[in-house]
Amino acid sequence: MLISLLFSKKLRVIISLTIFCLLTFFFIDFAGILPNKFHVLGHIQFIPALLSHSIFILICLIICTLIFGRFYCSTICPMGIFQDIVGKFSKLVNRKKKKYVYRKNYPILRWSIVGIVLILFLLGFAAFAGIVDPYSAYGRMAVHLFKPLYLFCNNILASIFTNFGNYTFYKMGIEMLSLSSFVVAMLTFLIIGMLAWKNGRLYCNTICPVGTVLGFISKFSFFKIRINADKCVSCGICSQKCKAQCIDTQTKTIDYSRCVNCFNCIGSCGGKGISFNPAKTKNSQSADENKRRFLVTGLTTAIGIPAAMAQKKTGLLGEKNVRKTAISPPGAISAEHLQKHCTSCHLCISKCPSKVLKPAFMEYGIGGMMQPVMHFEKGFCNFNCTRCSKVCPTKALTPLTKEQKHLTQVGRVVFRPEHCVVYAKGYNCGACSEHCPTQAVKMVPYKNGLTIPHIDPDICVGCGGCEFICPVRPHAIYVEGNEIHLQATPFPTEEKDESIITDFGF
Numbered sequence: 001m002l003i004s005l006l007f008s009k010k011l012r013v014i015i016s017l018t019i020f021c022l023l024t025f026f027f028i029d030f031a032g033i034l035p036n037k038f039h040v041l042g043h044i045q046f047i048p049a050l051l052s053h054s055i056f057i058l059i060c061l062i063i064c065t066l067i068f069g070r071f072y073c074s075t076i077c078p079m080g081i082f083q084d085i086v087g088k089f090s091k092l093v094n095r096k097k098k099k100y101v102y103r104k105n106y107p108i109l110r111w112s113i114v115g116i117v118l119i120l121f122l123l124g125f126a127a128f129a130g131i132v133d134p135y136s137a138y139g140r141m142a143v144h145l146f147k148p149l150y151l152f153c154n155n156i157l158a159s160i161f162t163n164f165g166n167y168t169f170y171k172m173g174i175e176m177l178s179l180s181s182f183v184v185a186m187l188t189f190l191i192i193g194m195l196a197w198k199n200g201r202l203y204c205n206t207i208c209p210v211g212t213v214l215g216f217i218s219k220f221s222f223f224k225i226r227i228n229a230d231k232c233v234s235c236g237i238c239s240q241k242c243k244a245q246c247i248d249t250q251t252k253t254i255d256y257s258r259c260v261n262c263f264n265c266i267g268s269c270g271g272k273g274i275s276f277n278p279a280k281t282k283n284s285q286s287a288d289e290n291k292r293r294f295l296v297t298g299l300t301t302a303i304g305i306p307a308a309m310a311q312k313k314t315g316l317l318g319e320k321n322v323r324k325t326a327i328s329p330p331g332a333i334s335a336e337h338l339q340k341h342c343t344s345c346h347l348c349i350s351k352c353p354s355k356v357l358k359p360a361f362m363e364y365g366i367g368g369m370m371q372p373v374m375h376f377e378k379g380f381c382n383f384n385c386t387r388c389s390k391v392c393p394t395k396a397l398t399p400l401t402k403e404q405k406h407l408t409q410v411g412r413v414v415f416r417p418e419h420c421v422v423y424a425k426g427y428n429c430g431a432c433s434e435h436c437p438t439q440a441v442k443m444v445p446y447k448n449g450l451t452i453p454h455i456d457p458d459i460c461v462g463c464g465g466c467e468f469i470c471p472v473r474p475h476a477i478y479v480e481g482n483e484i485h486l487q488a489t490p491f492p493t494e495e496k497d498e499s500i501i502t503d504f505g506f
Contacts, residue, residue: 048393079134139345200243331389411462
């Protein structure tokens with residue numbers, strides 16, 4: 001009875017909506033209203049925890065699944081909650097109670113998708129895994145679809161409030177970060193939304209690799225939703241309410257690999273023929289043995305898959321314009337490390353205050369599509385900012401301190417004097433030097449009283465300040481990416497004048 005109260009539908013809905021709203025707002029929040037600590041909501045997702053080797057989180061998720069079943073899918077996963085919201089709206093639009101029907105399981109299809117994801121990850125193609133990973137798929141939807149809508153509403157409020165002399169809101173620019181990522185996000189929204197509108201959690205129980213793995217573990221969970229054959233009158237109401245479509249009222253059985261513990265069936269059963277109870281005593285010894293075995297299997301998988309992926313080499317980077325090597329964000333260690341661990345959730349892209357992170361198209365090759373890459377058309381990487389490395393839930397971007405960031409060389413400055421206005425036209429400039437935080441670009445005497453840029457690539461960190469501010473096209477100065485991040489030489493600091501003035505200087 002106590003378990004039924006603790007895991008009631010109302011409590012589940014409250015927890016689910018709280019996590020969903022906080023995580024969604026963290027993705028779309030451009031003003032920093034939510035503290036940066038809320039990135040933990042991304043870290044507790046299954047695939048990010050797996051790729052970041054967060055053993056403690058994986059152990060907690062697996063143990064809770066072995067005890068309570070697929071609570072992750074019904075409470076923590078944002079894509080699962082999104083489907084529930086779409087299903088709820090479908091009932092309101094139809095103006096009649098929506099009825100689900102029992103559908104047979106497709107284990108071959110489900111495990112084939114898991115196998116394909118695993119094989120492609122081992123081969124270095126993270127793009128497919130990023131597409132089917134529920135957390136990353138929802139993240140792209142939030143960044144490309146929900147955030148522009150949020151900015152649009154903000155700009156309307158800014159216009160209204162400004163007319164009354166109130167500047168609480170301020171206008172923000174709305175732009176398309178990447179056409180390819182936008183198309184993927186829109187297709188994801190339409191396909192999963194359509195499936196949820198018609199068939200509830202069909203995506204979770206047919207396509208989602210996380211749902212397949214956790215569903216397999218949940219078959220051996222201690223607490224389960226159980227049908228009491230003595231009280232069941234085979235009315236079929238529970239099956240009509242089951243968004244997972246896993247209750248067969250004819251045989252009075254439940255497919256626990258698909259059940260997400262939404263508790264809709266319990267609330268709909270007037271005869272109290274369904275309850276959430278532990279395993280029967282006579283089977284407890286066998287159940288405990290199975291739990292231990294699959295717990296070990298789950299932990300071994302959590303540790304072994306990323307370790308196996310670390311053995312595989314990825315392809316070369318693609319070319320784009322002048323830059324031969326794409327610039328991966330600080331903390332990525334290398335393009336290869338990024339490709340192995342990034343699921344393209346776009347959280348780093350959304351939280352970048354300088355807007356220099358964009359979803360890649362072919363900059364990293366086909367295996368790195370939609371992963372973050374640095375571009376300096378709209379700005380440059382803030383010298384003291386480490387936000388992207390702090391929010392990354394998969395450790396594709398390893399956390400950096402400011403001191404580490406100051407010496408992390410993601411790329412090296414390149415100067416092409418033939419394009420510089422000083423050399424080509426005899427104009428005075430020097431903007432690149434003014435925007436260099438490490439003095440990797442200095443102005444030195446040239447001729448006719450002019451100065452021209454002189455570069456020291458060893459102390460450059462690749463922030464892109466010089467490239468962003470350069471007024472000519474093509475750029476006279478730009479950053480060439482490092483395939484493997486290097487440590488920059490500490491740059492010299494100007495000595496302060498310690499002379500003591502005892503009198504006025506004039």
